[in-house]
Amino acid sequence: MAVDLVTKFSPHVDEQFSTESRKALLTNQDFDWTGAHTIKVYKVTTAGMNDYGRKGPAEGNWSRYGAVEALDATTEEFTLKKDRSFTFAIDKLDTDETAQQLAAASALARQNREVVIPEVDAYTYGVMCAGAGNKPAAVALTAENIYTEIIKASTVMDDAEVPETGRVLVVTPATYQLMKKCKDITMDTDVGNELRLKGVIAIVDGMNVQKIPANRLPAGFGFMVAHPCACVAPTKLEEYKVHQDPPGISGALVEGRICYDAFILDNKVKAIYYQAVPTEG
Secondary structure, three states: OOOOOOOOOOOOOOOOOOOOOOHHHOOEOOOOOOOOOEEEEEEEOOOOOOOOOOOOOOOOOOOOOOOOOOOOEEEEEEEOOEEEEEEEEEEHHHHHOOOOOOOHHHHHHHHHHHHHHHHHHHHHHHHHHHOOOEOOOOOOOOOOOHHHHHHHHHHHHHHOOOOOOOOEEEEOHHHHHHHHHOOOOOOEOOOOHHHHOOOEEEEEOOEEEEEOOHHHOOOOEEEEEEOOOOEEOOEEEEEEEEEEOOOOOOEEEEEEEEEEOOEEOHHHHHHEEEEEOOOOO
């Protein structure tokens, strides 16, 4: 006698692992693109110091304060380049016959979590690494030299007068493992919940340590020390729509659009230190 056994489907979806965006701790939103696709930011120079002519102006000068200088006011231009979109349809019967697992709302959340956020983050990190004002030669990081290289980055930024408060040390999971093995590094892992939500896992040398998946970082990434004043990462437009039963579709049509970019300020490039590691080939 033949018996057809029952096949049971679980009302759950095997979701892919994904990480929420972490770029907010590394970037700023200091400028407003509302009503414009391009903005210009002024860069104003300063005057040099002189010896005051207490007994009269120096020869060739009419002022006891020294030669009068003219200040330059040039601009740097930021034009948004990334205008991205996606769309997909979900048939009404597909939603019904998958126990509501193929629903528009959950599919949209999944698209944002697994596609949109990784793209925006990877692009921003790429811009920061490419535009870093401090880019020493690639070096193989080990448990013995990792702390020396990190301290070297801090020293370079100290000499450039980058603010100490707010610096972030970005590492890959592999680099973080080296840090944990390094006997010279003492990591403070007593991090508040607010910082943990932003991806901070420890504090080293006064810097928040942020661990980022390697697939969101450029190839050959070792670590990066950055202050959020350096990179402006605007999202001018971010909209997602679910159209129910639009013309030509029995079901839901989902559309999404995001206009974003990332820019490094000319006078702030020294606030980013990027240490690469050698890559094969």
